[in-house]
Amino acid sequence: MMTAAQFKMYRSIANRSLQRVLAYRISYIITFLANSINLLAIYFLWQGIYSGREVVGGYTWDQMKTYLLVTFLANSVLSWYSESAISGKILDGSVAVDLLKPVDFQTARFAETLGSSLLEGGMSTVLLILFATFLTGVTFPGSLSVYVLFAVSLLGAIVVKFGVVYLAALLCFWSTGSMGIVWTRIALTNLLSGALVPLAFFPDWLEKLALLLPFQAIIHTPSMIFLQQADTGESLRLIGIQLFWGAALWIAGKAMWNWAVRQVTIHGG
Amino acid sequence: MSIIEARGLSKSFMQAVKEPGLGGAVKHLFLPRHIEKVAVKPLDLSVEAGETVAYVGPNGAGKSTTIKMLTGILMPSAGTVSVNGINPYKKRMDNAAQIGAVFGQRTQLWWDIPIVESFSLLKDIYQIPGAVYKTNMELFTEMLGMSEFIHLSARKLSLGQRMRADLAAALLHNPPILYLDEPTIGLDVSVKQKIREFIKQINQEQNTTVMLTTHDLGDIEDLCKRLIIIDHGAIIYDGSLSEVKARFAKNRVIFFQVGSPMPELYAQLAQTPGMKLAQQSAQEFSVSFDRYEYTASEVVGRVMRYGEVVDFRMEDTNIEQVIKAVYDGKLDLTGTGE
Numbered sequence: 001m002m003t004a005a006q007f008k009m010y011r012s013i014a015n016r017s018l019q020r021v022l023a024y025r026i027s028y029i030i031t032f033l034a035n036s037i038n039l040l041a042i043y044f045l046w047q048g049i050y051s052g053r054e055v056v057g058g059y060t061w062d063q064m065k066t067y068l069l070v071t072f073l074a075n076s077v078l079s080w081y082s083e084s085a086i087s088g089k090i091l092d093g094s095v096a097v098d099l100l101k102p103v104d105f106q107t108a109r110f111a112e113t114l115g116s117s118l119l120e121g122g123m124s125t126v127l128l129i130l131f132a133t134f135l136t137g138v139t140f141p142g143s144l145s146v147y148v149l150f151a152v153s154l155l156g157a158i159v160v161k162f163g164v165v166y167l168a169a170l171l172c173f174w175s176t177g178s179m180g181i182v183w184t185r186i187a188l189t190n191l192l193s194g195a196l197v198p199l200a201f202f203p204d205w206l207e208k209l210a211l212l213l214p215f216q217a218i219i220h221t222p223s224m225i226f227l228q229q230a231d232t233g234e235s236l237r238l239i240g241i242q243l244f245w246g247a248a249l250w251i252a253g254k255a256m257w258n259w260a261v262r263q264v265t266i267h268g269g
Numbered sequence: 270m271s272i273i274e275a276r277g278l279s280k281s282f283m284q285a286v287k288e289p290g291l292g293g294a295v296k297h298l299f300l301p302r303h304i305e306k307v308a309v310k311p312l313d314l315s316v317e318a319g320e321t322v323a324y325v326g327p328n329g330a331g332k333s334t335t336i337k338m339l340t341g342i343l344m345p346s347a348g349t350v351s352v353n354g355i356n357p358y359k360k361r362m363d364n365a366a367q368i369g370a371v372f373g374q375r376t377q378l379w380w381d382i383p384i385v386e387s388f389s390l391l392k393d394i395y396q397i398p399g400a401v402y403k404t405n406m407e408l409f410t411e412m413l414g415m416s417e418f419i420h421l422s423a424r425k426l427s428l429g430q431r432m433r434a435d436l437a438a439a440l441l442h443n444p445p446i447l448y449l450d451e452p453t454i455g456l457d458v459s460v461k462q463k464i465r466e467f468i469k470q471i472n473q474e475q476n477t478t479v480m481l482t483t484h485d486l487g488d489i490e491d492l493c494k495r496l497i498i499i500d501h502g503a504i505i506y507d508g509s510l511s512e513v514k515a516r517f518a519k520n521r522v523i524f525f526q527v528g529s530p531m532p533e534l535y536a537q538l539a540q541t542p543g544m545k546l547a548q549q550s551a552q553e554f555s556v557s558f559d560r561y562e563y564t565a566s567e568v569v570g571r572v573m574r575y576g577e578v579v580d581f582r583m584e585d586t587n588i589e590q591v592i593k594a595v596y597d598g599k600l601d602l603t604g605t606g607e
């Protein structure tokens with residue numbers, strides 16, 4: 001269990017990570033703009049698909065609008081920074097400096113991720129509220145409990161996504177380039193989490209497969225809860241599955257790190 | 270028990286052997302062949318608390334590999350290490366808490382935020398008590414002249430500033446052991462001086478054990494009482510710096526500037542055993558000699574018999590030349606010295 005001093009240390013790391021994002025004001029504004037354009041593009045794409053149709057794959061246009069906003073939020077709470085920073089550390093060898101600190105590598109990276117996600121998640125929320133006020137027909141849930149469950153599921157989504165990112169980053173110990181790994185991971189995550197299209201649009205077998213994998217916990221779960229396609233009991237079950245995947249990926253990450261460090265410390269950095 | 274204790278410590282790596290060309294690359298893909306490369310041969314090392322040790326050797330001699338094993342980021346292939354009673358590889362985190370390290374080529378500062386923020390993060394990481402942190406920050410800021418750049422982010426610092434900040438970062442938690450890997454590489458003379466003064470003071474006041482690898486022989490002469498030379502993965506000398514100087518730095522050189530050329534002296538010197546003449550120009554030359562065989566006044570007196578000496582200066586062989594001779598294989602320190 002974590003002691004108070006350790007908690008303070010990891011909180012400090014998260015704090016510095018937040019400061020780092022703030023240090024790049026310009027890049028932060030550009031990311032903000034890029035995200036908005038991306039969201040607009042996807043919005044108009046789906047508007048085109050829905051023209052002349054009432055329902056696609058069981059989703060009405062109003063539901064789809066909501067789905068897009070939720071997807072956007074869930075996708076952006078885990079910062080872009082953390083997607084590339086961990087593999088970067090491994091590739092440029094600065095992981096050696098981390099090994100010289102009395103700090104658990106995985107927890108420290110998670111703290112960093114949370115720190116920078118706080119800002120980028122906040123930014124996305126602002127953007128979404130702006131969007132939602134100009135859009136008609138976005139369905140907001142009426143009961144408070146849905147919002148609470150949704151917030152919890154977003155947290156769960158962060159943990160699961162971190163697990164995926166972390167495991168993929170550790171693969172860089174064996175590869176000399178990170179781009180291939182990063183893009184493969186992004187493609188897999190986007191497809192199987194429901195970020196591209198809702199899982200309900202998939203052929204039956206692929207949907208079943210996707211539901212067995214951890215990726216669905218990142219987008220599918222929060223969107224099901226927010227769109228109230230899952231009742232309270234079902235929502236709790238989905239969050240439970242998230243927690244299971246979060247824990248499983250964490251343990252897998254730990255095991256893989258221990259193994260990777262052994263390789264590195266045996267073969268040299 | 271010594272603070273750093275290694276017995277039979279060695280490290281070898283597997284190295285891929287590829288034949289040249291595309292054919293070789295393809296062949297390696299299917300039939301990889303490796304050879305074992307020994308980086309550090311089994312070595313014994315004991316360092317007492319408070320010692321300042323220079324660990325030197327040519328590039329690729331095994332210096333960094335040894336330091337990495339002592340810091341716990343590299344697993345030894347064989348042998349045992351104990352640093353302050355801790356096996357650094359098995360208990361990496363415990364060991365990390367009691368050491369400070371500066372690797373000249375890398376920084377531990379956060380690149381994009383003010384370095385003072387990096388320092389306060391270290392306070393939380395090492396759980397440094399508030400009072401200790403405050404005292405150290407004041408002392409280090411003053412001694413290393415950091416006040417002008419402590420509020421800048423690391424990427425805005427010059428190399429000299431960054432290195433000073435890194436050194437402060439490594440010592441904030443008063444570690445009993447400090448590893449420095451080329452701490453003055455690429456720095457100007459005044460920064461070098463500041464850094465050496467600082468390390469010296471920390472070593473004297475807190476009895477910090479310092480182990481230093483360097484190519485800068487000024488670092489060694491200024492800082493270290495003990496010298497360990499490693500070459501081809503084996504320790505070839507381990508002893509006091511003054512002893513190595515007394516034993517091997519016995520050459521003295523006197524540089525002369527004379528009023529007119531002295532051909533007869535040159536001819537005479539060429540025949541004198543134990544003296545060596547090197548001519549710089551018609552009126553400038555140097556004579557090197559064994560300082561146990563001749564005295565400086567003997568040499569000067571001899572030159573003065575042949576004409577007017579405008580100016581002269583004397584140089585002792587410094588540690589630089591001794592180590593260079595060892596690297597070049599001209600001097601064998603393992604034997605009796607001859």
